[in-house]
Amino acid sequence: MTSAPISREAPVGLLLVNLGTPDAPDVAAVRRYLAEFLSDRRVVDLPRALWLPILYGVVLNTRPARSAKLYESIWNRDTSEGPLKTFTRLQAEKLQARIGASNLIIDYALRYGAPSIATQIESLIAKGCARIAVLPLYPQYASSTTGSAADAAFDALREMRKQPALRIGAPYYDDPAYIDALAANIRHARAALDFEPEVIIASFHGLPQAQIDRGDPYRAHCEATWRLLCERLGMNALSLRLAFQSRFGRARWIEPYTSDVVTELAGAGVKRIAVVAPGFAADCLETIEELGVEIRDLFLEKGGEKYARLPCLNDSAEGMALIETLAKREIAGWI
Ligand SMILES: C=CC1=C(C)c2cc3[nH]c(cc4nc(cc5[nH]c(cc1n2)c(C)c5CCC(=O)O)C(CCC(=O)O)=C4C)c(C)c3C=C
Ligand SMILES: [Fe+2]
Ligand SMILES: [Fe+2]
Numbered sequence: 354m355t356s357a358p359i360s361r362e363a364p365v366g367l368l369l370v371n372l373g374t375p376d377a378p379d380v381a382a383v384r385r386y387l388a389e390f391l392s393d394r395r396v397v398d399l400p401r402a403l404w405l406p407i408l409y410g411v412v413l414n415t416r417p418a419r420s421a422k423l424y425e426s427i428w429n430r431d432t433s434e435g436p437l438k439t440f441t442r443l444q445a446e447k448l449q450a451r452i453g454a455s456n457l458i459i460d461y462a463l464r465y466g467a468p469s470i471a472t473q474i475e476s477l478i479a480k481g482c483a484r485i486a487v488l489p490l491y492p493q494y495a496s497s498t499t500g501s502a503a504d505a506a507f508d509a510l511r512e513m514r515k516q517p518a519l520r521i522g523a524p525y526y527d528d529p530a531y532i533d534a535l536a537a538n539i540r541h542a543r544a545a546l547d548f549e550p551e552v553i554i555a556s557f558h559g560l561p562q563a564q565i566d567r568g569d570p571y572r573a574h575c576e577a578t579w580r581l582l583c584e585r586l587g588m589n590a591l592s593l594r595l596a597f598q599s600r601f602g603r604a605r606w607i608e609p610y611t612s613d614v615v616t617e618l619a620g621a622g623v624k625r626i627a628v629v630a631p632g633f634a635a636d637c638l639e640t641i642e643e644l645g646v647e648i649r650d651l652f653l654e655k656g657g658e659k660y661a662r663l664p665c666l667n668d669s670a671e672g673m674a675l676i677e678t679l680a681k682r683e684i685a686g687w688i
Contacts (some may be wrong), residue, residue: 364456365687366477366485366517367680369445370502371635373465374435378424384417390465395501398564420638427641438463440635441490443668444676451677454688458482459680464502471509478517486520486683490634490676492531493574494524495560522683525675526574527581534666534675535578535631536585541671542663543627550627550661552594552618555579556644557632559597559606572607578631594618598630598648599639615648619655626652629663634672636665 375386391397391412397404429439445461452459458480462473470487477485489502503521510516525531543550557575565572579595586593598611611628618626628648630640645662652660666672 360483362456363483364458364481365684366474366480366482367448367457367459367684368470368473368477368485368487368506369441369448369459369461369676369680370470370487370489370506371437371441371461371463371491372498372637373463374437374637375421375424376466377433378421378428378435380417380421383421383424384413386466387417387420388413393465393497393501395504396497398496398567423638423642426646427638435637436641437635437637438466440665440667444490444635444673447668447673448676448680451673452680457684457688462487464498464505470502470505474506474509474517482517484518484520484687486522486680486687488522488676488680488683491632492524492528492578492634493526493557493571493632494569495571496564496569497560499524520683522679524574525679526578528679530675530678532578532581532585534671535582535629537671538666538669539582539586539629539663542629542661546627546661548625548659548661550625550659551623552592552626553588553663554594554596554611554614554618554626554628555582556596556598556611556628556630556648558599558630558639559610561602562605562607565607575632582631598643611644611648612651615652615657616655619652619657622656624657625659626657627661627663630665633665635667640665 375382391408424435427436429436432439441461445459449459458477460473460477462468462470464470474485487502487506489499491498506519506521510519560569560571576595583589583593594614596609596611596614597607600606600610628644630644633640649660666675
């Protein structure tokens with residue numbers, strides 16, 4: 354009979370997780386990606402008999418062509434991947450270099466597309482990890498993002514005879530390390546602009562209002578981040594406006610919509626604005642294209658004159674200091 358290995362000598366696994374991106378900026382790959390994403394019951398929680406005919410009959414026949422063009426416009430040609438994947442990979446590589454513990458294996462996974470959470474958990478187990486921490490890089494909890502990442506991680510263990518111990522990182526919407534990182538990032542980006550914005554918009558990804566009504570804490574988390582950021586930057590509800598972007602479908606999403614706030618500001622004679630996306634750990638289609646192009650064009654069309662999109666934390670020094678703080682907290686007692 355062989356005795357069990359000494360568990361404190363076994364490596365610990367840490368997986369950084371973000372939403373995902375298609376494998377290529379073409380219609381077929383975007384269709385595959387959207388089919389996986391939008392058939393997740395955590396994302397669209399309508400009855401299947403109602404939603405699947407719409408998804409397969411309408412959405413997947415129309416949206417992929419339009420979205421593929423947008424992905425094409427932001428694609429990282431050097432690495433043949435979407436920017437969200439590039440930044441998440443860099444975050445994992447830089448975190449490994451920063452923490453430097455020999456018995457900690459750090460990698461990344463995407464909830465939709467590749468590398469999947471299941472593949473990466475299996476790979477960590479194959480490297481000997483019996484304890485795995487999954488760190489969803491979503492500051493604000495939503496059932497559709499953090500909840501779905503946790504589902505995928507636990508699903509990956511479902512059939513295993515010998516499961517690893519699994520921890521899921523907590524949302525960090527009000528963590529001082531997060532607020533500090535955001536504030537520093539905004540100060541640096543603002544100082545580098547060639548104009549002084551009259552108003553900054555804090556634009557978070559939206560969510561269907563019905564999901565909030567059913568108890569999702571996402572909006573409350575976004576509001577807490579925004580309020581703390583106002584305090585830290587010495588701003589107020591008028592100089593740092595809260596807004597929600599990326600509405601999808603016809604149902605009501607949480608308001609105010611970023612497009613409406615921009616229109617309102619331009620209508621009120623505001624000429625210079627900046628937009629930051631505190632809820633995104635990495636720049637992606639929704640920040641680079643939607644905020645950087647669509648929302649900018651709208652503001653200029655409505656009479657605005659100067660517009661800047663401030664970058665997400667990505668793999669910046671502030672972003673990495675934050676991820677290191679979060680990672681060390683989630684593996685505490687294991688290393
Ligand atoms: C940051 C948190 C996010 C929440 C909350 C979220 C909820 C949510 N999203 C959709 C629909 C779509 N989102 C899309 C892209 C997208 N969404 C997030 C993040 C959140 N989504 C990111 C980071 C991205 C960009 C991914 C990338 O590849 O860069 C898209 C696809 C884009 C497109 O085809 O136009 C859709 C669709 C719903 C329905 C939802 C909550 C219910
Ligand atoms: Fe989304
Ligand atoms: Fe969008």
